[in-house]
Amino acid sequence: MDPYTAEFGFELRTCRWAELAWPPGTDSTSDETAIIVARQLGTKRRRWDTIVLECDPETLRRRANFGPKRLDSDLLHVLRNAPAEWAYYRDALPHPGYPWRYVREAIHTAADRGILETRRSGNRIEIRRKWTYPDWLERVVAIENKPDLDASAARTLGSQLEYDVAMELADEVWVATRQTGERVEPALFEDLPIEAGILSLEPDPLTAEVAWHPRSLAVDEPGTRILERPDGGKRDGSAARFEFVNPDWKADKRLAIAERAYERGWRSFVDTMRPDCRHFQLRARDAHQALPYCAAKGRCQTAAECSGSCGDFEPEPPAWRTRGWPIEGGPGKRSQRILEARRRRRRPGL
């Protein structure tokens, strides 16, 4: 069975293509932009399939000083404002807008992670930065994956993309759809916002062409959040509801998404699957990509299927784990380690 008819297999190929070839149409061997690819991140209301972060290579390398784990908003507040010389934390940091006890907790977490210096002066905590938190994120690109973009998929996708275009949280939004080989890609005839780019991607061999170029969105300007829209057909005269979104909120949200992407990458899919199931396999698609494969289902399973509630789940037999077990684990653990090593190789400086 073709592993790419399901969105999940296609999505993983899009991630791999982005890692190799982003930005489209340029010489990706140039060193001017570093790329981080992640998947299934966004806001409470809207989650993007694939996220590409375009970064400055030098500042991205300096981000590695802070370790592979994400920095949440409390930690960022401390680390971005930490002084170069020792100072009482309440004098050094701007008021966070929430109780200081949460700041103290973040200071202890940062000290435990070795990314902030702290000392006691009487009963006061003083802090000093180890490194300046770098401005490593340049652009955020969101890609929706629809291998089979028929009219009904396009309708749903159209309203999601309108939401993204109005909000202007990502610098660019794209749809990746499977190459059809037709002279004009059918996706161009669908009713999608003209600001969204269209990428036609062939998963095997991994190639892509730009069918429609996107417009850059004004991420530094106030955005518009669409709360509700009339959906009662052509005769529905009810009003849509909107609210404005402050650019500062957008900047914080972009960095929060970027930090999560930095931690997770796109190979973390295995974290939510069951590599400890005897039917779980990783099958190589090229020298650097392995896709999950379920021997019981005879195809690439989705992350949602491959969970504790899967009817075909069977634990790995203990005999598979005898060598080095329980420290090294069986084949499932080995799959996790391979993916983790590949993820780290993609973070310069780690």
Ligand code: SF4
């Ligand atoms: S049988 Fe179920 S749990 Fe096991 S690998 Fe397949 S989908 Fe995952």
